[in-house]
Amino acid sequence: MGVKGLQHFMDSCCPAACVTVSLRDMARHDVTQRLQGCTSTANATSPTLVVDGMACLRSWYSCKDWVCGGQWREYMDVLKGWVEAFTSAGIRLVFFFDGVVEEKKRQVWVKRRRRVNGEISKVFRHMKACGEQPGRELFCLPSGLATFTCFALRSLGQEVFCSVREADYEIASYARQHGCMGILGQDSDFIIYDSAPYLSVAKLRMDSLTTVMYDRHGLCRAIGLTVAQLPLLACLLGNDVVSEEKMQHIRNDATAAYRTNHHTTHSGAPPGQKVLAVSHLVSSLWGREEQENELIPQSLDVSAPHRELLESGVCSYLLPGHHTFPRGDISAQSFAFEKHVSPEIFKACREKHVATEGFMVYSVVCQGVIECSNTLEDEEDAELLPQAVVYKPCRQRIYGLLLLHGRDGSSVDLPAIREWFVYPGNPLKEPDMVHPVAISLPYEQPSLDLLWFGIGPEVSTLRVMSFLSIFDCQEFCDLYGDVEDALLAALCLVTYIVLQVHTLSQEDVDAYLSQAVCLRLKSPAELQQIKLPVLSSRAVQLGSLYVRGLGNLLGASCASGGPLPNGALMPWHSFDGRLFHSKYLLAHGGTEETVLLDGDSSCLSLFLRLREKLIETCRKRGRVLQSRPRAPEPGHRVTPGPRTRERHAGCDENWRGKGETTGGGWSERGEAREYDSGERRWQRRGHFNTRSHPHGHDEGPQTPSRGRSSSSRGRIRPTPRWSQPPAPGT
Template identity: 25%
Template sequence: MGIQDLQAFIDSSQIPGSSVPVDLLRIARGLAVKQSRQQQKTGKPLNHVNSKLSLVVDGECCLHRLYGGYFSDWVCGGQWNRMVQFLAILVQTIQTNNIELAVFFNGCLEQQRMNEWITSQLRIRQKINQVLKHINIKGTPPPKVWWAAPSCLRTCLRMALRHLSISVLCTMDDHHQEVIAYCRENCFYGLMADDGEYAVFDPPRYFSSEHIKLTYKGSLETKEYILSEVTKGLGLSSDRLCVVAALLGNYLLPEQDLLEFYHRLGLVQSLGKIPVDPLVKTVATYVKGLPSVENLDTIAAQIFGSTTDPRVSRFKQSVQYYLNGTKDGFLRYRTQAAHHRHGYSQFPAQKISPHQNKGKHVDQVDNSKFASETVESERDSLQAYNEATASSAGTPQIVIEPPGIVPDDKMKPNGSAVIDGSEEETGTKSGTNSVSTVNGGHSGTLIISVSSSSSSSSATSPSRTPENKRMTNQEDSPIKSVTLPTVPPEVMRTASERHQKGLMSPYIYQILTQGEIKLPVLMEDENHKDLPSIHLVFRPVRQMVYAILFNLHHYIYMASKQKEKGDEEKVEVPDICIKEWIWSKNNQYQTPDYVRAEQVGWGVPTIQRLWFGSAIDDKRRRLRAFLTCMRSDTPLMLNPTYVPQHLLVMASVLRFIMSHPEKILLHKIELDVFIAQAFSPALMNAHQLQELQLPMVTSRGVQLAALFMQGVETALLANDACGAPIPWLMCCPWLFFDGKLFHHKLARTSTAKSLLDLCEHRYEYVLKVERMRQAILEGLDIDYCIASVQTQLSGMRVRLPPNIASPPGVIPPPVRAMNAINVPERVYAPRGLFRRTVPSRGGQLEIAGVVVGSWGPNYGTRGVPQATGSFTPHRPSGGRVVPPQVTSVGGPKAYRQGNNMQGYHMNSLNGRPPTFQTRASSRHFGVPGRGKRNQKLVSAKKLQCSGCWQEAYVQASV
């Protein structure tokens, strides 16, 4: 794996003393004591930067650790409340122990690393195939070795860390160089990551993010890599280590170009099969034997045989890249300004600590706020957030003991105890392991400022060679080059600052500056396409976002005005195309898709007005622009009685999915499951969800969760592009979704008889689900009747239940008390039966083409429609109100949850009463052949002689 082999070599402890176990909390306490003594000795106040153990964390290296470990329910779509609770405990621990963190996420397009990114995505694609195959065969969560980041994980982490007052930053141009530059410029004590490139950069102190774990005994344990011991063991200086790193292979000089060199060193294995230890030691021995590394041309000629070889220049660039990240190289190149491809220069580095409050720097203008982010809106959103999470307040389930005190009942057999949720450490199954959860741990003091990261991450990266191009074949691309309209400076400035501070989707900055985005592979089955490509499902949203960001409507409006005036000066309407890298079976990231922007459909304001307009109309148009992108610009969507504010993002995503023009992506019962889990009291109880046991994990459930969470990611992109009309606190996914709870509800639909059962027999939640479903489906014409009755009855033996119809005067037993609150009964499919509701306008029973019975309208408590349009309760002679009649039609054929989750609701029969057709067989009725007249007579006579419809049986066979 190229340079990553160096990280694996250091981690393997082949060199004694190269890695040692450490406790970060003990290091922080020791630092505090040392600084206190120094203060007493000098009598001077300490600098805030030096008073705490400040660490830069590369979040890309520890996504699974920040998520909470390798617990297996990640495949269900993400347990976001549990993630927040784990982070709350971690943050509380480090803040009370004199530690400060600044967490970086990769917000760069990094075109020069495109091949490296594609290789990584194809590797993840293989894991996803194995995961889905495992689920289809066993129906259980996959093993931890196949862990892949759930959809929207990085966005959820950014929001959760911001919510917990941790500095969050995104890189802009070169991820590794900017992370190490920020660490050096702001005088951080060390870096926490697991990447071979950082080992070459030689940070002040280098800690492992892979091995970090928070224990019951109150320690934060990990490994520290002693890089001086590594260079000493290999007999190399820091500049020679840069040459070794270049010869191990990277995005500039791939391993394939070095295969001949490896063969000359005696490493004859094929690529990917060379052991790590012999590879690193052999290359290090070769570099150690070089007389000097000052003249790279001489070294390159010796390695490649000629100075004219094209690999020579790339080798020199690779060595220089690593030298620029070292301490000496950084000091040499730090003054050089980094310029972006579109002529926009990065902000100069701020030599301040990320822990200092922005308000202390009066000379620094804050350009990161939208006009929608006022003090009043932040206060209102905070109040709404507290109301939404009120049920999560409670006592911590796990208490971290002071150092040296470990409860006996919490000790592992080997004497240690961990609470990071990792199966590797706990040795237990994910559903029952001891995991740190605090109910309400995240409902403490919030940072309601627009930026919880208190300083910009604009540390200037060391200079990079501009010749680094992506090595992909685009000769067959339909468009050779894309010219984007000029972006207003104030828009670019705000986009840059918000991007650096992790306050907006990284895609926006990439679209504005480079017109290109990379969309990762998702948890979807490429072999059994039950659902279309998820990225293609949400492409219409992105197309409208492109139009908004580049003011497409404004250009079209100006062109039409010029045409009306007859001016000779013509305003050209730009052809806005954005390159989208999307994986498919036919195009596995070989070439990008060129996606054109689409108009929103009404006079949407310019991006300047959406982001900076402070008028009342601007606020209204911001929200309308977002809802239009999500196909959710309907009256009920803005009615908080139907859609609470913290569920608006969820409702808009579900409505967009339901409005898919080609096919029904989400069945009604699945829609109910999404809504029901959002209103469930268990959603905010991370401890209860951790103890919850899933009977089965289904492939369709996994893909539906991925579809929904990618929709949330896209909705947050649209919200940021429209000026954040929905406050960020109302966009937090843990307010409305938990993958494990979603799968639990989905599994319950196989036995739940009604929506009331799905809502745990709580009528108030049934009403909420009904209202929100009504808002989501408002104005949508969706036909859920996907199979005819005759198809269902073919080959099955059916018993019509007693309540299918009743003769006059006979009152069937009431179905449920649910009718007392006027909520229509939603019948779901129990295992083994396909259940359906009975149409209120009556129906007929037909056998062998002859109608042998019928029943009249059945309005239940809703009453009989009168000519005036009012409803009068239908009361038979007994005086009792007849509840809605519920029937089930089906047979003993096994119910398959993945194929028919919707339960076959019968809501539309083209205006005619339903007709149930069956076919009789001679072996059951003793009649010679089907369709004969005597068969009809015997069948009708048998039904008539039964005396009551409750005793009627119909035998059917093919």
């Protein structure tokens, strides 16, 4: 990321350009200048710091059990404290997150995804061998962290943007245009942009609000360049546009000339010689004043393709007003599927995307391409399907809802979405071409304009039915308005997973649903007290699978016109990784349902109701759940759940307690109990048929109240009163 070796060069060879600063002092100075009207910040309401959200994720997510799928309520508390530290210092924050992967950087993206896949393999090998989480050196962000962080920050009252082009460029442009006091990030590209000062998030100390500022003017003084010459230096050193390999021959020639002129040998080369050598070359290229406006001086001897590549790289650093060479107007771009949607839909897609509310729809409708980064999935586990495969039918229906309305069923000129999804077995050499599929409704599929802009109770019904159809859960319409939105969403998601993954058992379903029901009544402190005696690699995968599904719920809800508020689809309302893992171990250990539901009768009643609805829906589709309790992985020994006298026939008879949890988890300490090895009573849960199945608007992080939804909507009718969708405005 950024310019190869530049930040290390500044740290090691340009100490005068790496200045420790107090953000409080910078804010006070900014206010003074603004009041005096000396700078362009006069129009700002308060000192503003532009934050590269993607660069902050690793420091923000400091929760302990990162492999379990995310400790989302604890994470919300971290974000809240982080924001409050700046606002109490009088600093306004504006956050930017990556919204697209530009095609010229696709191969860089692919290279990074492959590297992370290797790290994930090490994570699973460690868990299966040791039954515990590996050290921070193999840390992987929970799935969907960037997506949900956008919503979390907005729920905290922050201004958040999702980029429609390279995020670094939009950050630098915003900071320059609005006269911001600085850019907080971790990317040496911010040294190259002629914008606000670049402040390191990696060296940020929250207790004192101090960090290191990388001074581009100080760098220029040290290497003998002007700020306008920095973009060419960056491209010759190598960045995300111009690969390091493409310019290797130029750096070799520059280094050889530098050694000759400065009487150095390779073995005795001073630190930072490469940067100094290329800087000397760049400085020598502009010999005449009339050449200063050239992007790439003619005196640089490169081939035509390399010159074109360098021009593209230099232009990527030119902010509005910097140069007469146009970068391109994003508003003038053609969109992927212009003939499939109205201009109003295109406009709404872009607005939703920029405001971080349009998950998936902008990428599909406007670009025709969508990507998904790495997920904690075990490439050696052939039993569980990759999340990209599990949710493909769901995505196809979302694409269908977005692009197939008004069609006569003809397959002529059927649009195809290019999917760049990371999953085991996908070499990422080219995108998967995925065609949309129409959703199944008892009437003609409604137009997108009606779903997004229509009003009235009939349109609301259409939105709900369209949303449920994406997950093949139309039967759940009678629960709409009768159970909490977050629980309805969780039920849809778990039902969909059961229908797609035929190796899922009743114990897996019990774990999913019990944690969703119990989470509503737990505080962040209670969740943090849960201690896991062992980690199951399978439970880790199921946790990540669920969280990825929440992203698909967001995409489906947005495509359907927003039948559920975004807040109900957030993980802190229906999922906690540590809680889920504890419920998984308990369910597979044969724990009684009352204990699984924390001894709460209302939770048990709600759990049974949701589970029965799931079983009934699955049975109608020929999917019958089986009880298949699983022992811990080989070599791992744990203590089964409280008041349990049965065990799985194939489990290790020497399970031992390795700790305890509170809040619905493990309760034994130290000593092992004796268990009856003769009788299995897994079939006591009479709600399951154990015969073999045939296939082998954002509400923030507050905790929902117990019981029925506070919504006044009431139940919806499964089928609208019309045979055809009404016209807009009805």
